[in-house]
Amino acid sequence: MTKFGAMANRYWPTLVLFAFLLASWQAAVTFGNIREYLLPAPLSVWNALWHGDTAWWPHLWTTTFEIIGAFLMAAVVGVALGVAIAWSPVLANALVPFLVFVNTLPKVAIAPLFLIWMGYGIFPNMLMGALIGFFPVVINTAVGLSQVEPDMLDLGRVFNAPKWKIFVKIRIPNALPYILSALKITATAAVVGAIVGEFVASQRGLGYVIVTTQSSMNTSVAFAALVWISVVGLLLYGAVVLLAHLWAPWAEGVD
Amino acid sequence: MxxxxxxxxxxxxxxxxxxxxxxxxxxxxxxxxxxxxxxxxxxxxxxxxxxxxxxxxxxxxxxxxxxxxxxxxxxxIPDIGMVFQAPILLKWRSILENVLLPAELAGKDPRSLRSRAEQLLEMAGLGGFGTKLPRELSGGMQQRAALCRALLLDPPxxxxxxxxxxxxxxxxxxxxLELLRIWGEKDVAREAxxxxxxxxxxxxxxxxxxxxxxxxxxxxxxxxxxxxxxxxxxxxxxxxxxxxxxxxxxxxxxxxxxxxxxxxxx
The missing domain is CATH 3.40.50.300 (P-loop containing nucleotide triphosphate hydrolases)
Structure with missing residues (x-):
């Protein structure tokens, strides 16, 4: 079977279900007399996406930028903290309780403080996304770095290999699938964080669009914004899956 | 004594x-x-x-x-080769790169030992498998590769x-039988x-x-x-x-x- 054929074979149930849900939705709104401001029909959402008054591009760009920034920050800081924890027991003892504390805080509750400290802007929203998404990266990095077979470490000791070399040649590649697996969670968390940030304080972005539709009851625009958010979220998630496929093909099917 | x-x-x-x-x-x-x-x-x-x-x-x-x-x-002590119950090959490295690992860990140039590694693989019946990943080999073949890795630096x-x-x-x-052959039961003098x-x-x-x-x-x-x-x-x-x-x-x-x-x- 061709690759396309195999994919069609695998995904047709998804597509059929999706089409069925859309059609039912449209039918329910059209024939069920549901008011547009409560639940807009799929066609109205389509119109809001392409033919409405909203200029999507600046909002889409702002939110995408925030999400990617949040994702990268969470990835870099998360990996760095994970390496620090796995490298030194002293650092682990110092950092872990603090990180657990930060993780238990409901990050949404901090968002208004960000507004006070940093005002409106892209950066605080990025930071919110990073704050929500970094923790799994820290934990998975630290776990992946330490889940090395003791016999392999003995092999390193026999050859008197320095600690950094064991990290570079054995521990870090070993942790890669773990890190990539955490980044899938981070990809979703970055989206949540960016939108939450925009809800609290923003002048632009898809979250901002949703907040403004509340007062105007322009529900189809809110739905259109949701479509854009899920497109960005899915693309980022897909990029991470692709990255995992390219960087750690040996770990395929691990998670 | x-x-x-x-x-x-x-x-x-x-x-x-x-x-x-x-x-x-x-x-x-x-x-x-x-x-x-x-x-x-x-x-x-x-x-x-x-x-x-x-x-x-x-x-x-x-x-x-x-x-x-x-x-x-x-x-x-550095002058030993170790083989464990599990082959513990690095999953992300090819068989040849796994065999060369001791050179890297010991701070030697792996390039200079490449032909030796290939010879060892050949001797262990893994001639065509140097570029394969460990998971592509059977358990017995993986353990042979582990033996080649142990022998790379020619430990006494x-x-x-x-x-x-x-x-x-x-x-x-x-x-x-393979081990005895590689050990040199037939062709290496007892003391060597x-x-x-x-x-x-x-x-x-x-x-x-x-x-x-x-x-x-x-x-x-x-x-x-x-x-x-x-x-x-x-x-x-x-x-x-x-x-x-x-x-x-x-x-x-x-x-x-x-x-x-x-x-x-x-």
Whole structure:
């Protein structure tokens, strides 16, 4: 079977279900007399996406930028903290309780403080996304770095290999699938964080669009914004899956 | 005491468990000559794997002294090759890159050892598999690759910890023959062969491979018997069917269990 054929074979149930849900939705709104401001029909959402008054591009760009920034920050800081924890027991003892504390805080509750400290802007929203998404990266990095077979470490000791070399040649590649697996969670968390940030304080972005539709009851625009958010979220998630496929093909099917 | 390549003098090892100190090894004295193939057999938990790691300098002995090639062992010694029960190949590296790992860990240029690594793979019957990933190989082939890795830096001493323990019986017997061939049973002069210290659960495996079998008792591990295996080399499959082979098996079984009959154990 061709690759396309195999994919069609695998995904047709998804597509059929999706089409069925859309059609039912449209039918329910059209024939069920549901008011547009409560639940807009799929066609109205389509119109809001392409033919409405909203200029999507600046909002889409702002939110995408925030999400990617949040994702990268969470990835870099998360990996760095994970390496620090796995490298030194002293650092682990110092950092872990603090990180657990930060993780238990409901990050949404901090968002208004960000507004006070940093005002409106892209950066605080990025930071919110990073704050929500970094923790799994820290934990998975630290776990992946330490889940090395003791016999392999003995092999390193026999050859008197320095600690950094064991990290570079054995521990870090070993942790890669773990890190990539955490980044899938981070990809979703970055989206949540960016939108939450925009809800609290923003002048632009898809979250901002949703907040403004509340007062105007322009529900189809809110739905259109949701479509854009899920497109960005899915693309980022897909990029991470692709990255995992390219960087750690040996770990395929691990998670 | 005779000077061998490895000299153990009243080696003891006690470790702290949650329930208190546990004596794992007690009063182990032995001398192993260069080029000798020596197996350690004993029941589970008799400390034979621990003893192997003590010889490698990977674990400290609590009492006694260990000397390898005339030097007291106080830290890991570099002139050894180690093979463990699991092949522990790095999943992300090709077989060839795995075999070259010791060079990198020891700070040597892996490029200079590339042709040696390829030769070793060829010798182990893995000629065409250098570029494959470990998961593409069977368990037996992976363990051969692990053996090549252990041999890369041409160590005079090979420490093997139940290397065939995870393989099925037929592969296991094949691997025993392979090991003897690679060790140079046929084509290398006795003195020039590597010294091998081989830990196993299997009495027939120990008899088949070894010049000498050291039998250890249950915890604390002590030497219960030290038997010379005077079977002709090169060892062949037919040897397993001879009376001499059977007698040695029985002798070791008795030393191991203190029983005079094999009963239903075989």
């Amino acid at each position: 005779a000077k061998g390549l490895i000299d153990l003098d009243r080696v003891g090892m006690t470790y702290q468990a949650a329930s208190g100190p546990v004596e794992a090894l007690a009063g182990i004295s032995a001398s192993i000559g260069a080029g000798e193939f020596v197996s350690l057999v004993g029941p589970s938990g008799c400390g034979k794997s621990t003893l192997l790691r003590i010889v490698a300098g990977l674990r400290p002995a609590t009492t006694g002294t260990i000397t390898v090639a005339g030097r007291a062992v106080t830290q890991p 001493l090979l420490l093997m910890d139940e290397p065939f323990g995870a393989l099925d019986a037929m592969t296991r017997d094949d691997m025993a 062969r590597k010294t091998v210290l081989f830990v196993t659960h299997s009495i027939p495996e120990a008899v088949f491979l070894s010049d000498r079998v050291i039998v250890m008792s249950a915890r604390p591990g002590r030497i219960a018997a030290d038997l010379r295996i005077d079977l002709p080399r090169p060892r062949t499959v037919e040897l397993r069917a001879t009376e001499a082979f059977g007698k040695l098996n029985l002798e070791i079984f008795r030393a191991l269990t203190g029983k005079t009959s094999m009963g239903t154990a075989f």
